[in-house]
Amino acid sequence: MKTDDIGPAGAVATAPAWRGVDDGWGRQAVDFATLSEPANCREYVAVHHRLGVGEPDRLLDVACGAGLAIELARARGASCAGIDASPRLVAVARDRSPDADIRVGDMHALPWADASFDVVTSFRGIWGTTPAAMAEIRRVLVPGGRVGLTVWGHVKKSPGAWALAPFRMADAAKVANQAAMVALGRPGAGEELLARTGFVDITRVTVPFVWEFPDPETFARALATTGPAYEAMQQVGEDHFLRAATEQARERVRDGLPLRAPIDVVGYLARTPEMVTA
Template sequence: MASERDPKQPDPAPAQWLLVDEGWGRKAVDFASLSEPGNCREYVSLHQLLGVGPGDHVLDVACGSELAAARGATVAGLDASQRLIAIARDRSPEADLRVGDMHALPWADGTFDVVTSFRGIWGTTPDAVAEVRRVLRPGGRMGLTVWGHIKASPGAWALSPFTLATREKVANQAAMVSLGRPGAGEQLLRSWGFENVERHDIPFAWEFADPEHYARTIASTGPAYEAIQAVGEEAFLDHARTAAAERLRDGLPLRAVILVVGYVATKPLDRPPVPDD
């Protein structure tokens, strides 16, 4: 089968994606055991919208696919962090899990019934959608989630330590979340030929036992690593503990509800056009 990869797009830069392991992989165990379980509402909601179930061959890009397997699907996954993939393989030894670049997915055209990405494809990586389309079979479904209006979120405080990063990094963070703006994700998916594009509000809430638990959890993420590079780990942790201490509630966990947007769409049965330059 001929590849649908757009010849007008530049070749991916693998070295750039290998650097992701420095941020997301340096505390992979903390991330997998402290941060990721709080994402379950998000995963379950998107899988429900996509109707994931037995008989589906599902790929997840830049995240885990364990819960899709729990719904009866055959699963595959890709991440740029070798250390996170090692944890995913420990959890799902039967899954096809690979380290790689989402701009150059190592699967053939039309391999999957469903492709998902949970806050893995951003406004700064829109061309990854072309690869998602390529590996989907005609009529296949795709779903992705992105942060919504963070400043309007009751739990925006939980992301505030990320702003300790350099001005350049903070500006990049803002560009990353741009797909959550009204119309942005819809326009991107339609530009790559997807149809039946729908936007949904996705339930999301982090909960933490105490400020120390919160600080350790948030420090395990990639954006935290950018802030830690700027101010040092102890300053980052102190900032996080202080932010959380102001929101303690007697007899209740610290809770951060953050607005998340989900998009679902289908690949047409005919071959869609690629965007113009």
């Protein structure tokens, strides 16, 4: 669901780069869908609620990954489509929602006509390194259409920052790129991008996000399914990554309670201008 600019839902930096996303995000698609993605439910439900998703909305989820957000939007009555760069994650998404129009492709060249959707969402799939995707999102929205995006916020000050620390085992260039990716969470950054792309009524909101796991081993296994983990494993090897993540999580074990990592996630809600009539 991501790109060589790795981040959780399938961002794409350039046309050739998006085809490599499956290496990082799709190689453990089943583990991602069952161990990692369910922790995103708070985020998905909160944004759908704020957007008022329901019948008869036509909704597109960009960087849809394994399609859990699509499944939840369909439960609210929306007619759904999705796109992701990982064929293996798209296979899971199609299995979950066989009636949805879910495609493998580049979010910088969405394969739908202008004004095809009432709502577009993207859950940590648009990054500071992929701002051009917003123009395509605006193109496929109807006049007055709604958009909801989420991005990582102030991760370092989050109580659950420890859960992302293993990603820093990647080489220095990739760690620096990860920092550039999360830049849209900085104050004013997302608002400026949406305004520049032609969106109006832009609102920044706090989105609930918590990772919870039963034990350190499950945490490490879930973390290993993500793109940033793949970058770290390219540097230190999978066994070392899993051991380090497991040991770090052991320091957070609480008797009778799950491992819990609340992380700051920022949401942006906006809409396209209404059509002006003479």
